[in-house]
Amino acid sequence: MTQPILKGRNLTKRYGKVTALDNCDFELMPGEILAVIGDNGAGKSTLIKALSGAVIPDAGTVELDGKPVKFQSPIDAREAGIETVYQTLAMSPALSIADNMFMGREIRQKGLMGQLFKRLDKKEMERIAREKLNDLGLMTIQNINQAVETLSGGQRQGVAVARAAAFGSKVIILDEPTAALGVKESRKVLELIQDVKSRGIPIILISHNMPHVFELADRIHVHRLGKRLCVVDPKKYSMSDAVAFMTGAKEPTQAEAEAVAV
């Protein structure tokens, strides 16, 4: 049997009286698109933050490629090849698109200026940033040096997605990546997700958009009250089944709850 590429066991995270994650298990298989669905406040964002180093769980373990990992910060996870588009996008509004795309992994100039004076290679970073945004086809860029705060919500989301897609090598996590996007822009992001998948990189996709989820996902992790309720196969279940599970209108049978492995 194939090993999960990313695995969580008994993950728990409390915020004061709120238990955002309650003994939650999680598995992402190599090469798959795993959708995570659940009501607002179910703990989806907390779950992916526990996997990406943004939140340090109170209890539980995370394994990447079968090896236990303890990320202390998002930088650790990034170095391990996990890229995340957070729901809040994690952009510095006053800085440019290029600055934001290369935040924390800036490219230095070659030679003396780079080594001695740590001078950044802005031209190169701008070139790559423009290329990545063009790949996404999400926007026609006139000025890559434009401050992110001058972009619309959808454009910002596009930049965040492009950043993750450009740098993720092991796992890409997308927390509601199309929430602020229009129909056409969403379509571009869905295409990008397919494209990333075809490169063999598995994706965790949090979304409230059931048609998108059922179109893309290989498996659907249903999250409820801080834990995984069940994992369903979008080919065997309907959208209304999934919504019924996630809202608690319908409880999975014992067999359904256990049928989590692929």
Add this chain to the structure above:
Amino acid sequence: MSNSDNYEAAASGASTEVASFADTKKGFVGQFQHALHVNPAIVPLIVLVAAIIIFGLLLGSRFFSPFALTLILQQVQIVGVLAAAQALIILTAGIDLSVGALAVLCTVVMGQFTFRYGLPAPVAVAAGLAVGTAIGAVNGWLVSRMKLPPFIVTLGMWQIVLAANYLYSNNETIRSQDIEAEAAFLQFLGTKINISGAIFTLGVVLMIGLVFGLAYALRSTAWGRHVYAVGDDPEAAELAGVNVHKTLMSVYMLVGFICGLAAWVMIGRYGSVSPSATTGVIGNIQSITAVVIGGISLFGGRGSIIGAFFGALIVGVFELGLRMAGADPQWTYLLIGVLIIAAVTVDQWIRKVTA
């Protein structure tokens, strides 16, 4: 699923141009606003040039001479160096009330290490720089690790450092003649260079070098980008892969070090070492004034250090110009007050470029 295809198909006939980056705000005002957003030092530069021209017209060659104009540089060298330090802290959305007191403490350390312990002057200067850096590190640690507000941390540190400065020095001044005779290196930055009437001190040269060095680091190195990102939105910066703690520590330690440099500049300028130098009490407000007039946002993440330098120069031009014009010194304070409020108003306006 078929219905999902349908609604998207309806959009397929639409224009293929999506979310273009074209600037919608045309016209002079919009372009000016954008230019300021990209280059926030423009406003203080305009004010500075205008002030020099106005005083030049009013006072003629008395003001508009190499001597008078470089005198301004000499008079602002201490505040200019402190403003560079303050600008770094304010870019991280902090504020440092302890910079002036710390500079005075460092002068005392430099003086006492030579005269009380008999250490060579260069060693004493290094000790002063080290004390500055160490106290900066304490401020940084309290802000970054203990998550205390910078205002409170540095308000406390201001009092602690000022009191320590009096206690350690026994409130004794070291006279200029004694320093000149026994430890002239302490006054090294007071060395004057005369270029046909224009008089620069090494302290002035250091101030200008420091400002341009920091401007380079902030604009063209990863560290500089991180300083802006941390000041803009620390949570976003952390999620985007910036080590916020390390960045804040580096800024506060560098600021402590720069306060040590300011101390050395002070000894060069005054000749003596005095624990009751006014910089200890008003250095913080003077540096904040320069930074604000220089267009650096108190909310962090916006502005340029060159602007803070212009801010310090503007204050210097007003002080000298009004004094030469024989005006009541209160006019200086009044006009600087007006400039502060005007600068913050402009900052708010620039921040409105958001789409």
